Amino acid sequence: MLLLMASAAITYLGALAYSNRIHDRNLVDSAMALAQLLNQLPAGEKLTAQARFLLEYDPYGRNYFSIRSMRHGLTTGSDELQPPAHSPLPDRPAVLYDTVLLDRKIRVASLVLPNRYEPSDLLTVSVAETLEDRRRRAREILLLTIPTQTALILAVFALVWFGVNYGLRELQPLTERLARREHDLAPITDADVPEEVQPLTRTIDGLFGRLHSMLNLQERFIADAAHQLRTPLAGLRVHADRLQRLQSAEETADAIGQIQRLVERASRSTSQLLSLTRAQSTQVHDLADQTINLSSLIPELVGLRVHEAIAAGIDLGYESDAAAAWIHGSPTQLQELLDNLIDNGLRYAGRGSMVTVRLSQAMGEVLLSVEDNGPGVPSAYLSQLGERFFRVPGGGGDGSGLGLAIAQRIAEYHGAALRYHSASQGGLIVELRFPASPPGREHEPG
Known part of the structure; x- marks a missing residue:
């Protein structure tokens, strides 16, 4: 009408x-x-x-x-x-x-x-x-044309009605395939999909792919949590049973100390699992949208860890020859990355050693490195650093093997290359190369 x-x-x-x-x-x-x-x-x-x-x-x-x-x-x-x-x-x-x-x-x-x-x-x-x-x-002309126009509109209506119904029948094979699925998230674009709706099916395939990645991430988190928490929970049960049988104060205090260490280990493993899952999720892309001056941010973050280094008997320092080093990134994620690298040095370098954070800029890149003069890592294992749950055999420490994996994922999402080198006088150098960005508005740490 x-x-x-x-x-x-x-x-x-x-x-x-x-x-x-x-x-x-x-x-x-x-x-x-x-x-x-x-x-x-x-x-x-x-x-x-x-x-x-x-x-x-x-x-x-x-x-x-x-x-x-x-x-x-x-x-x-x-x-x-x-x-x-x-x-x-x-x-x-x-x-x-x-x-x-x-x-x-x-x-x-x-x-x-x-x-x-x-x-x-x-x-x-x-x-x-x-x-x-x-x-x-x-x-008069209008009255002569109205019947013709009415007939044409009714004809077009009938044609559209028929075309829509016929077009929807062409989607019946796709509808039946989707109805038979339960947990299958494979792509739905196939030979029986009409060309006109392939943009829609390709979009659905992309959604299925993202959903599949999220489900895989969830399954991996559950598996990792079970893997990491099995040992502390088993130890807690053993020491809890032991407490029920002990009578001397010294043995009781030792069992309580063991329980406290196991609880700390479980808490740290849980925290790092959450950090790893967060780093693996695509939400990091949404966070990496600020222009950050690392010359202002990194000294602030290193200063937050000085008290831990003093308690561990380690000399934690910072060196830089860059007046301004700008990159695109997320301050929160970069703090987590640096914390894991510093934590790796504090745990494995040993008392009396030095951990040095360096920042420089050259040829369109911003170089950030964390070096320690501890026992280092044998060259045969350098290529395996950054893998989940990998710990160097005989390396000691109570780490979970997730810190460098978290750093690796955050570096990837920031477009940075992360490499591991043996220091000339022993120890390990973790090196990150970020693509430099044009100067922006100064970011206030914290």
Whole structure:
């Protein structure tokens, strides 16, 4: 119905414009015919009553005409019909204009011609008609086209109805395949998928892929949690049973100490598992959207770990030759990355050793490294650093083997290359190379 109404309105406006054009042409022809008639009348003779009747006759209203002399005024016709405001030049085409006569809008055609009986005089010939006949013709055209338009709209409606139903039937094989699935997240785009809906199915395939990655991440977290918490929980049960049998205060204190260490280990494993899962999730991409000056951020983060280094008997230091080192990244994730690298040094370097954090910039890269002078890592195991739960055989310490894996994932999401080297005087160097960014607004640590 809305389409029919819009079509009817457009048709009526078009028909009215066409009717106006035809009537304007006829009005100009009438004005020219009246001018020719004046040139043929003998001197002093006026229009006959029959001619006046024909000029004024209109079956749906009334027409008007006037002949005005520049010297003598109105010679014949309607006195109410005024000449145009700007009189046309003699022997030029007629001008058309709208005016109001007796509270009715009319259309007028006027032209000027010399008075052949008085060469110094000019005659203005005007012929006018009401607008009723124009509108009537437009309505007639509209009424003729409405049935055709209605039939066409109904035909299009039926065609669309059939096309939609037929198109949906083409999706039936895909619908049946999806209905038979339970836990299968494989792509659904196949040979039976119509080309028109393949953009939709490819989008669904992308969603399935992301969902599959999330489920794999969840399953891996559950497996990792079971792997990491099995030993502490078993130890807790053993020492709890032991407490029930012990009677001496020394043995009781030792069992409680063992339980405390196991609880700390379980707590640390749980925290690192959560950190690893967070680093593996795609949400890191959403966080890495700030321009950060590492020359301001890294000293602040190193300073937060000084008290732990003092308690562990380790000299923790910071060196930098970069006045400003800008990268794109997440301050929270970078803090977690640096904490894990420093923690790795504090745990395995040993008392009396040094752990040094260095920052520099060269050739479009920002270099961040953490070096210790501890026992180091045999070269045969350097390639395995960063794997989950990997711990160097005989390395000691009570780590979970997740710290470097967390650092590896965070570095990947920041577009940084992470490498491991043996220090020249023993120990381990963990090196990160970030792509440098243009300077931005200074980030306030914390």
